[in-house]
Amino acid sequence: MKHLCAVVLILHLVALSFSCNEGTNTLFDNIIHDTQVSDNNQLGNTAKVPSITKFNGDYFAATGVIRWRNEGDTVWSTLTLASGLHNTVATDGVTYLYAGILYNDGTGSLYQCSNPTSAPSSGSISVTDLKNILKIRNFGSSTPYDVYASYGKTDGTFSICNISGTTATEDPGVAGISPSLTDSINNFDYQGGTLYFVSGTKVYRGATLLTPSTTAHTYTGIMYDTVDSRILVSTNDGYILRSTDATGTSTPWEQNSEQCIYNNGSTDLPVPFTEIVPLDSNLYLVGSRGAGFWIIDWTVADAKDRVKRWNGSSYSDLYNGSIESIFIDASAGPRGFFCTIGAGLWDNTITVTLNSTPPPTYNINYGDPWTRE
Amino acid sequence: MTAAPKKTIVTAIAVLLFLQAGFLQAQESKPQPPPPRAGAVTHILGDQSFIFGLGALFPLFFVKMSDGTVEATNLSIGPKASIEYMNYLSQSFALGIEVTGGFAFSPNFNIYWALPITAKIIYIIYIGSTQLFLDLGAGIILEKFLEYGHLDFFAKPQVSFYIPIDPTLDLGLAVGYWFVPQFATPDQPQDQSRLGNFLDISVSLIYHL
Numbered sequence: 001m002k003h004l005c006a007v008v009l010i011l012h013l014v015a016l017s018f019s020c021n022e023g024t025n026t027l028f029d030n031i032i033h034d035t036q037v038s039d040n041n042q043l044g045n046t047a048k049v050p051s052i053t054k055f056n057g058d059y060f061a062a063t064g065v066i067r068w069r070n071e072g073d074t075v076w077s078t079l080t081l082a083s084g085l086h087n088t089v090a091t092d093g094v095t096y097l098y099a100g101i102l103y104n105d106g107t108g109s110l111y112q113c114s115n116p117t118s119a120p121s122s123g124s125i126s127v128t129d130l131k132n133i134l135k136i137r138n139f140g141s142s143t144p145y146d147v148y149a150s151y152g153k154t155d156g157t158f159s160i161c162n163i164s165g166t167t168a169t170e171d172p173g174v175a176g177i178s179p180s181l182t183d184s185i186n187n188f189d190y191q192g193g194t195l196y197f198v199s200g201t202k203v204y205r206g207a208t209l210l211t212p213s214t215t216a217h218t219y220t221g222i223m224y225d226t227v228d229s230r231i232l233v234s235t236n237d238g239y240i241l242r243s244t245d246a247t248g249t250s251t252p253w254e255q256n257s258e259q260c261i262y263n264n265g266s267t268d269l270p271v272p273f274t275e276i277v278p279l280d281s282n283l284y285l286v287g288s289r290g291a292g293f294w295i296i297d298w299t300v301a302d303a304k305d306r307v308k309r310w311n312g313s314s315y316s317d318l319y320n321g322s323i324e325s326i327f328i329d330a331s332a333g334p335r336g337f338f339c340t341i342g343a344g345l346w347d348n349t350i351t352v353t354l355n356s357t358p359p360p361t362y363n364i365n366y367g368d369p370w371t372r373e
Numbered sequence: 374m375t376a377a378p379k380k381t382i383v384t385a386i387a388v389l390l391f392l393q394a395g396f397l398q399a400q401e402s403k404p405q406p407p408p409p410r411a412g413a414v415t416h417i418l419g420d421q422s423f424i425f426g427l428g429a430l431f432p433l434f435f436v437k438m439s440d441g442t443v444e445a446t447n448l449s450i451g452p453k454a455s456i457e458y459m460n461y462l463s464q465s466f467a468l469g470i471e472v473t474g475g476f477a478f479s480p481n482f483n484i485y486w487a488l489p490i491t492a493k494i495i496y497i498i499y500i501g502s503t504q505l506f507l508d509l510g511a512g513i514i515l516e517k518f519l520e521y522g523h524l525d526f527f528a529k530p531q532v533s534f535y536i537p538i539d540p541t542l543d544l545g546l547a548v549g550y551w552f553v554p555q556f557a558t559p560d561q562p563q564d565q566s567r568l569g570n571f572l573d574i575s576v577s578l579i580y581h582l
Contacts (some may be wrong), residue, residue: 036480
């Protein structure tokens with residue numbers, strides 16, 4: 001009897017260790033798609049890469065300095081505009097590369113650089129009351145791109161400036177907001193002549209304050225969907241909200257009906273979403289801090305199934321990564337670049353496949369190996 | 374060789390004995406087995422053995438059930454080990470229960486773990502002093518990959534060839550084929566149901582109690 005108990009106990013322990021967490025795809029499916037990562041060993045697998053852009057066929061990534069490579073190359077070169085931490089990068093697509101540089105004392109500068117790959121010529125750009133640059137982004141598909149930067153001011157408030165050539169001008173809409181923004185501008189978008197941005201718990205279209213939800217959220221990402229004429233915002237507590245009209249004035253907005261949750265290894269936590277980018281009509285990607293990236297499909301009727309985590313748990317550094325920004329290079333596949341904080345830069349051809357329903361699950365990049373720069 | 378009464382072991386595999394009960398009754402009413410051939414080791418009802426195996430697991434391919442597509446498993450060859458308890462019904466038939474453990478690596482060094490638990494019926498062909506075992510097994514397989522776990526049904530035909538070392542030991546080579554039908558759960562895309570095909574080759578040692 002003693003032996004029987006021992007056998008039962010052992011079998012029970014074995015069964016527990018194999019306990020059935022089924023996942024959204026079958027186990028064999030996960031195995032098949034665990035393709036080998038192509039590691040270029042150029043930027044480092046623990047690199048912090050907050051931002052990337054493309055200028056004249058070359059990719060430029062902010063990694064502390066600026067690293068760049070041609071679209072068809074695998075080797076990255078280094079460009080340093082000044083001493084300090086190069087933490088964000090963008091371009092007008094014609095002449096200038098722009099970078100934000102952060103110093104040890106918390107102050108920073110905005111720099112421009114022409115001919116960055118052949119004969120770099122750089123200099124600082126004056127921004128009135130600048131304390132430090134938070135983020136620079138370029139918008140639009142035709143050059144010159146619209147370039148905007150969010151920044152902290154010396155008085156402790158935050159604002160956004162437009163950058164054109166070697167001149168930066170504070171956006172008049174943002175400048176006119178009263179009282180001034182005291183919460184950091186976490187993200188912004190510029191489409192059709194309108195600036196959209198989120199500052200702490202507030203969402204703005206130009207100078208107009210919007211109310212996406214009756215519940216307070218800290219907003220971390222915003223985009224305007226030019227195809228479907230809707231505004232989307234992400235929150236740091238697992239929600240995605242989309243306006244029901246083009247202006248976002250009708251409230252409340254639609255949202256995923258169930259809070260997105262991830263497990264950090266020991267605890268279930270709300271997903272702290274970051275930047276949202278468009279992929280196709282009603283289809284978007286959103287990054288997160290600690291749970292990789294997620295796929296948003298607003299065509300799904302059941303609101304709880306609209307936001308799904310990418311099925312890529314084989315690539316644990318990306319799957320569990322902190323993705324600060326996502327850059328979609330539409331002319332190269334499209335190819336998606338996932339900028340992580342501490343897990344390097346990942347990229348792949350982006351093909352989203354909606355599996356049979358219900359419930360919807362998504363595959364992305366199946367068949368293509370990931371590149372880790 | 375006569376069976377040594379090992380009550381504790383027999384109790385431990387109560388399921389096997391339960392299955393065997395029907396056979397025992399049937400055996401009582403049947404004629405006695407044919408007399409042993411000269412030079413051959415004789416086994417009778419109730420003889421028990423343990424079989425230990427050590428070898429390699431070869432992930433062969435997956436077959437997608439929805440359209441028959443054959444896909445590479447994406448897994449390396451891995452090690453496997455097994456232990457089997459066998460109880461003779463007659464000179465030529467035996468029942469067994471086998472626990473196997475094996476694993477293989479994906480290209481990113483993620484590990485696929487497999488733990489099949491198999492009930493078997495074994496037909497034994499005697500060729501001179503050597504033995505050819507033809508097994509047919511069925512059971513369950515516990516699997517794990519990344520944080521995901523799954524339980525599937527499992528079928529395994531196996532051929533083994535043994536040569537005697539001494540009256541209590543036989544050494545041999547076993548080749549088994551794993552059929553692992555993995556059906557998608559209701560929460561998973563139905564076109565992801567696949568039939569897993571694996572080969573295991575191992576060196577085996579029979580210890581007759």
